[in-house]
Amino acid sequence: MKEIIQRNFDLSPAKYDEYERLTGRFASLASRLYHEMAARAAVPLETVLDAGAGTGISSEEITARGATPIALDLSHRMLGSNPAADRVQGDFDQIPFVSDSFDAVAFTASLFLTPKPDRAVTEARRVLCSGGTVGAVVPLGWRTKAGEDVFEQLSRTSRSPTDADAVERALRTEFDIETGRWSFETSPNALRAFHSVPAMAARLYPKEEPSERIRRANELLTEVDEPLEQHWRWFVGT
Numbered sequence: 001m002k003e004i005i006q007r008n009f010d011l012s013p014a015k016y017d018e019y020e021r022l023t024g025r026f027a028s029l030a031s032r033l034y035h036e037m038a039a040r041a042a043v044p045l046e047t048v049l050d051a052g053a054g055t056g057i058s059s060e061e062i063t064a065r066g067a068t069p070i071a072l073d074l075s076h077r078m079l080g081s082n083p084a085a086d087r088v089q090g091d092f093d094q095i096p097f098v099s100d101s102f103d104a105v106a107f108t109a110s111l112f113l114t115p116k117p118d119r120a121v122t123e124a125r126r127v128l129c130s131g132g133t134v135g136a137v138v139p140l141g142w143r144t145k146a147g148e149d150v151f152e153q154l155s156r157t158s159r160s161p162t163d164a165d166a167v168e169r170a171l172r173t174e175f176d177i178e179t180g181r182w183s184f185e186t187s188p189n190a191l192r193a194f195h196s197v198p199a200m201a202a203r204l205y206p207k208e209e210p211s212e213r214i215r216r217a218n219e220l221l222t223e224v225d226e227p228l229e230q231h232w233r234w235f236v237g238t
């Protein structure tokens with residue numbers, strides 16, 4: 001599973017950044033998550049492990065708030081364009097840092113990508129200093145304005161290794177949790193651009209080769225023509 005996730009993200013930086021230029025979605029998520037974490041932190045967020053840092057959208061948001069991100073990602077290619085001074089290729093299920101290293105661990109759109117979030121959460125607890133803060137943001141899906149799930153309407157399942165409930169259960173084993181939801185108005189074009197990212201098209205057609213899964217995702221989504229909402233759940237643990 002891990003190798004598949006890594007391979008899918010290794011193919012994804014260009015399309016991932018194209019989607020971000022269109023929507024600014026990951027910058028919004030990282031910025032909001034940081035805000036929620038800072039509001040509850042017992043110690044100032046100076047050194048932040050950006051767990052699943054990708055191309056650096058979340059790392060840049062952490063830097064913009066005056067903190068220092070340490071970028072950790074499974075995918076060497078995603079990490080390639082990350083501007084953080086400290087970048088480490090590695091697995092957040094086995095964080096390659098000693099205990100008590102960070103004021104915060106931020107999982108911006110990443111914790112649901114591991115099949116066993118309890119391991120990542122235990123690791124986050126271990127590398128946090130006393131009074132440290134954890135944050136995570138997890139997708140809840142794409143809906144029409146009437147509240148209908150887009151993929152249910154299309155009779156297609158969109159899968160991630162772990163869902164928001166499993167992430168919440170894992171976080172509650174180690175932290176006191178506060179949680180909430182965010183909704184973003186979005187468009188059919190953004191939905192198609194998202195599923196033109198090889199790692200995202202794999203949510204719909206995991207068994208197909210990258211070009212074929214993107215072709216099929218675009219074919220499936222071609223008829224979607226109404227305004228949409230994208231929903232996310234955030235968690236902050238102390």
Ligand SMILES: C[S@@+](CC[C@H](N)C(=O)[O-])C[C@H]1O[C@@H](n2cnc3c(N)ncnc32)[C@H](O)[C@@H]1O
Pocket residue numbers: 005006009026027030051052053054055056057058072073074075078090091092093107108109110113114
């Ligand atoms: C949706 S991207 C989010 C990237 C970034 N946080 C942002 O806001 O743009 C998810 C990232 O998590 C990474 N990832 C997935 N599983 C991981 C793991 N077990 N350990 C480290 N990184 C992982 C992927 O390679 C990918 O770059």
